[in-house]
Ligand code: BDR
């Protein structure tokens with residue numbers, strides 16, 4: 001049998017180029033030297049798990065959570081961020097609210113997936129804190145300005161705040177150690193056949209970010225669809241016997257109900273946690289190099305992340321690699337990482 005590019009039974013060249021795994025460029029936190037990190041997020045079921053993961057991992061020093069309108073109205077996202085941090089025992093982490101919606105075009109939401117509140121049916125106790133008055137972009141800017149080290153950012157919602165930061169404070173771009181983004185896809189999207197939700201929700205902002213020259217890891221659907229939790233994982237989260245573990249179990253349960261109803265699927269992807277996990281665990285996610293360009297036209301490919309990894313075409317076009325893209329993770333290990341994190345939280 002003919003085998004080409006590892007695909008048995010065909011002699012034709014496949015219509016996709018499987019770029020090889022390379023050494024990561026993303027910085028890696030260590031317990032002795034935690035990585036300073038800001039999460040920019042639209043919580044969001046999977047955002048909530050990503051924030052919990054960052055709170056629990058000793059390799060990460062969570063400096064702030066900023067919010068952006070996406071899965072839910074930004075006011076819900078901000079309240080969710082405050083209450084989640086309170087639940088996770090991290091009232092010390094400041095929260096600031098950012099853009100309500102895309103820079104251009106319509107405001108996109110996902111209540112059919114995350115519920116109108118953004119966190120399904122879960123009701124959390126109020127936080128004693130309020131969101132910081134300066135807003136998301138200015139809070140990120142002041143942290144970048146004053147922190148002794150460069151700071152990593154994990155944007156796990158639409159990229160509106162990050163694009164505004166780049167445009168309002170270009171002098172601070174080189175204070176960003178890395179962007180570990182959840183968004184995009186080498187293959188098909190989820191919001192449309194072409195586009196993943198976070199990129200579709202603000203393609204112009206994503207375009208600014210991918211052209212910025214900042215070091216980027218893109219955790220797209222290709223890898224986050226391997227980051228699955230099923231009913232058995234929900235039981236493991238519940239059995240952590242922590243209140244935070246119970247919250248995580250409820251959030252994943254809500255996501256699972258939709259997966260079963262829509263796709264008859266037994267597991268839900270916890271997309272956003274992948275972008276955070278990569279900064280704490282060196283060998284969880286393998287990455288490959290691509291030139292990523294965002295389609296900002298208004299046709300059927302709007303919001304697509306066009307990922308070019310084929311060396312000959314890159315050389316011909318003069319395009320340069322601007323991102324590492326997640327291609328593989330071990331689902332069992334990912335599940336263990338989340339269960340372990342929620343066992344450590346209050
Ligand atoms: C992304 O879209 C949102 O609904 C999730 O929180 C995640 O960030 C997945 O496409």
Ligand code: CA
Nearest residue numbers: 044047156157
């Ligand atoms: Ca999100």
